[in-house]
Amino acid sequence: MIFKTTEHVTPHEIPRYVKMHDLDNVAIVVNDKGLAAGTVLDTELVLKDRVPQGHKVSLVDIEQGEVIRRYNVVIGRALKPIPKGSWVHERLIEMPPALGFEGLPIATSPAQVLPALDGYTFEGYRNKDGSVGTRNILAITTTVQCVSGVVAYAVDRIKNELLPRYPNVDDVVGIEHTYGCGVAIEAKDAIIPIRTLRNISLNPNFGGELLVVSLGCEKLQPERMFPPGSFPVRVESLEATGPETVCLQADHHVGFMSMIDDIVQTAKPHLERLNARRRETCPASDLVVGVQCGGSDAFSGVTANPAVGFATDLLVRAGATVMFSENTEVRDGVDQLTMRAATEDVARDIIQELSWYDNYLGRSKVDRSANTTPGNKAGGLSNIVEKAMGSIVKSGSSPINSVLAPGEKLKPDQKGLVFAATPASDFICGTLQLAAGMNVHIFTTGRGTPYGLAQCPVIKVATRNDLARRWHDLMDVNAGRIASGEASIADVGQELFEMILAVASGKKTWAEHWKIHNSLVLFNPAPVT
Amino acid sequence: MIFKTTEHVTPHEIPRYVKMHDLDNVAIVVNDKGLAAGTVLDTELVLKDRVPQGHKVSLVDIEQGEVIRRYNVVIGRALKPIPKGSWVHERLIEMPPALGFEGLPIATSPAQVLPALDGYTFEGYRNKDGSVGTRNILAITTTVQCVSGVVAYAVDRIKNELLPRYPNVDDVVGIEHTYGCGVAIEAKDAIIPIRTLRNISLNPNFGGELLVVSLGCEKLQPERMFPPGSFPVRVESLEATGPETVCLQADHHVGFMSMIDDIVQTAKPHLERLNARRRETCPASDLVVGVQCGGSDAFSGVTANPAVGFATDLLVRAGATVMFSENTEVRDGVDQLTMRAATEDVARDIIQELSWYDNYLGRSKVDRSANTTPGNKAGGLSNIVEKAMGSIVKSGSSPINSVLAPGEKLKPDQKGLVFAATPASDFICGTLQLAAGMNVHIFTTGRGTPYGLAQCPVIKVATRNDLARRWHDLMDVNAGRIASGEASIADVGQELFEMILAVASGKKTWAEHWKIHNSLVLFNPAPVT
């Protein structure tokens, strides 16, 4: 990556641009306010147009039909001649067709396994199944949206009346969702939302304490959500009866308060057990980090995502698990992924997941290009190919060791870099990564989003100084310093790695500070009824 | 309908059964605990099996292959011989195939228009567009899930700090949803969630006060949600700029609290205008009632739904608008609906909506039979045909005057009985009826559900005495008295009609008393990305 600045102006006015690869014929403008036509970027490069921040400038004359190359990847072809120094906006670029799934390189060049990184630890809550929580939360699982008003009432009461007595418990969270009834539960794809809900309940941050509130007549019965053997049994006596369940329609519930009291009383022993836990020193290999981007701009792929990629490599070297996701944002780099797969099996799993998703979109006659947003385009990302290249860099350079289908849970031996196939929707991706067993979430953003989850800490990384400045109490890390030359990718990557260890040990993120979070959103490819 | 009781036992033990139509060959058992084998129901009818409450008993010997008839409708055929007095459970019944859409009776027998019912009024909030609110709520509309954590924080602050100063304002509600980004917004069916959100914001209970919180980079931009002319403009100066919008990514927001302050300050004039309003006497014709059932049992179609049908007829006679919905629950009675259509156009619109829905389900290889739940079956409903017949009776006996597609808003001239096509999912149906302009919601339940909405009062009607007794502070009306012979359908229907007027005038429902409500759930037939 090449950063260029001229020397003859005051630092904050220096025209800056960034080229990702030697062979690229476009670069992007770094300066907060963009650069005016006539700006001299280089002895040989003078801007012909005003170019907004994050948008592309042509470094050479590009003929009509010639390829436009960024990240050393063809992001499209010129729809008309583009003289050197021009603003290369989306209307000048024809998007290339999606790569087919035939003839892809299969595990041809998995990266070398990087040298192990020893000695990094964090303070976490060790669970009986070997997983480690970074938070100590009582989750109240629900089988169906019907019960969520009652659960919210009970959660409020538990927080107000009980939680002060259990100071080691961080929070009480109702796992509210829109699934459970009024859905085609026998449809083939219904397995996705069902296993997602089951696996979320088993997230390491909930300490293996399973408390389920059911209505009684819903399609998603507790036995269906938790078939025998699907959950770790804490108390011998529960083994025969399934997870501990409060059923609102049970005959013994007379009056609303009997339901509330039942939930509150049932919560008590769980709170007591959670409260008795203490953080202990755990190796970094117990981290399960989910990385994601949202509200992306052209800097996502230049600053924040490469810094995340650097941290991903450090985590993998330390033995941790790192999941990257967002199907529509890796689709255009499928060849890079299959090439990096550790084994042929992994490569085929990647193809399987991405072709399944192509079909899912195709049923409604859309494709991966439905991903990009007005904000992406305003931020300089011309199309999904360009966006994808900037998104994939979050995965760093390790071999891809395994693949998860949506809603699946990581097995204990699935370490290192994992492709967890999910939609790119921030909330759906986060929900599915939670189900996979994530205990720290990394989220990069260029345009800015106040994203947070109640179930897991979210470290937000800003791509630009201006966003980091304005959203100083929402962004946890500023990767914008990479573009302004104040820090290297390695600097910010290392800082993020250390921030992950600190947050895993209990340091609060800004979203936790303000107690703001988003809803869980299930991926349900099957119809409602 | 025929209720039968024998005379020789104490009242609460009297064996009771109910037959819906003279030509039916099955009836259902009324008694709370069901009836034992050997019970003498009649001089000529002795139970051969134990029959649970709400389940069917054969009134005659039924041959293998012979039809089983309830509501004078064929609900299936006997899979083996069923002797008189047997428990006719679902495993004995073969479900009939769905009716085709060809050759249906088209507006052949719309019911006679019932005599007008004058003089009924309620106390409501008259809006500038002529609609009437039954509640006086400040709604904060959101364009995307990203902003919901921030909006929830701002809503809390408005409730705690401002609302005490505006005693005539009932509530402040954030319109949170999972749409707005990460969705295929150019897909054909995306029109449904988009217009739903737009039309919810215009619900009469929000007084025409439009306050939108947007992120900035989302796919569903405020201009797309509210294209010019789509919203009633209150302040001249807003006309050119669209609805009042707080955009979190706006440059002037520096720090989280600047976003919160901006939302709170923007809310103030809206609260002041809402607070200045007073209830005034309005004719019952200003009511827009949405009827729905959920957690149904065999009594839904015997007690609560017929009582709702009676109230529906009263409302229609009083000039009000009543919407019935739930596509998969009317699908098997499509011939009844097309027959009752006021015009051929209406009949064709019904067919259009139901065939669109068949196709929607068919894309995932399911059909309307995906509707029924374990609770339905445990409650005695053998299949979707039987459930449908019990669901349709909520619509009473008026001609069907018009049809709404999902998410559409009623036009001022769409009065009387309306088929608002929606999925049967309780939350999706309620959300779409809100978008249509509902100001009172009626919800019947047999198994029991604590359903509520923050945007509109929900009157819950229990189908059985036992549910009404146990859930005495969640159920607003007890239609179970119809089965036990304590009240007629007309008695309960009249009581419900009067309850609707009282609730529309400000009387709190139980869900409002406890402040419990469910999430809005959008119907998005298009994919996520």
Ligand SMILES: [Ca+2]
């Ligand atoms: Ca992304």
Ligand SMILES: [Ca+2]
């Ligand atoms: Ca995302």
Ligand SMILES: [Ca+2]
């Ligand atoms: Ca229903």
Ligand SMILES: [Ca+2]
């Ligand atoms: Ca028409």
Ligand SMILES: [Ca+2]
């Ligand atoms: Ca329903």
